[in-house]
Amino acid sequence: MSSKKKNTAFKPTKKDLQKFYYDMLLIRRFEEKAGQLYGMGLIGGFCHLYIGQEAVVTGIQTAQLPQDSVITTYRDHAHMLACDMDPKGIMAELTGRIGGYSHGKGGSMHMFSRDKNFYGGHGIVGASTALGTGLAFSHQYKNDGGVCVAYMGDGSANQGQVAECYNMAALWKLPVLYVIENNKYGMGTSCARHAAGTLYKRGEGFGIPGEQVDGMDVLKVREAAEQALDYVRSGNGPYILEVMTYRYRGHSMSDPAKYRTKEELEEQKENDPIEKVKKLLMKEGVSEADLKKVDKDIREIVKEAAEFAQESPEPDESELWTDVLVAAQ
Secondary structure, eight states, rough: OSSSSSOOOOOHHHHHHHHHHHHHHHHHHHHHHHHHHHTTTOOOOOOOOOOOOOOHHHHHHTTOTOOOOOEOOOOOOHHHHHOOHHHHHHHHTTTTTSTTTTTTTSSGGOOOOTTBOOOOOOOTTTHHHHHHHHHHHHHHHOOOOOEEEEEEEEEEEEEHHHHHHHHHHHHHHHHHHEEEEESSSETTEEEHHOOOOGGGGGGGGGGGEEEEETTTTTHHHHHHHHHHHHIIIIIIOEEEEEEEEOOOSSSSSOOTTTTSSSHHHHHHHHOHHHHHHHHHEEEETHHHHHHHHHHHHHHHHHHHHHHHHHHSSOOGGGGGSSSOOOOOO
């Protein structure tokens, strides 16, 4: 069994491009609406938006198989949408309503769906890596052919437990794809100031291969993810993808992001991943009117999700005692 990835280029069809555009635009519009609801006081606690990073989860998720599992950090709304979770249930959870995926008790950072093989956003920095390694062990134990895609941020990559996970995953050749979403800032500290070396190379001491990919180009992400998942699924053990991306908003809704210049932000926005796919679609003959129709349809979906969230009641006090223990099966 080869220890190298297949060197096959991904050639998107018009249908592929349309799906990429739709999925990324849904994430963008959903996050914009979440930001509005937060400003209105309808979302409490922490809220971390994914605006600017849409190509990462979109490119990776479209390369996965149904049996694969996903786990991520607290910047998680996009991952839920990519896993085909209902926007209404996600928005209801953000607003703390009973119609949410965690019955209004998890909020922005803590919701999951076993049906969609999505095992949560997690507020503890680095937790997704450790739990994701455990999910990978479950795939191996069950021999179900699944791979766990475990996301972490560039800040999480500095956690000690990450090195422990690399060691265990390499020893047991666990089917896990570690994805480092490097958006250049760990909260407000630039990666150059908080991380020595290159993040994807940190697995080399454990014999884990990796690579760095342009996370503002969904086609490049998809190609890298497809090859990486094939490598892991073939029984070679873990792989690390460091995806270089950028968030247009602050670390969270309470972050004014004064640690970066307006010029830096504007320069990054010129590299917008959605606009790149839009241009490719127009080259394929898709009209501006057709693209506006897609945007209109997505805005309606997001609007309905926000309305559902606001109409859904808050959890009853009895919910304090539910979902605490899982009965043995």
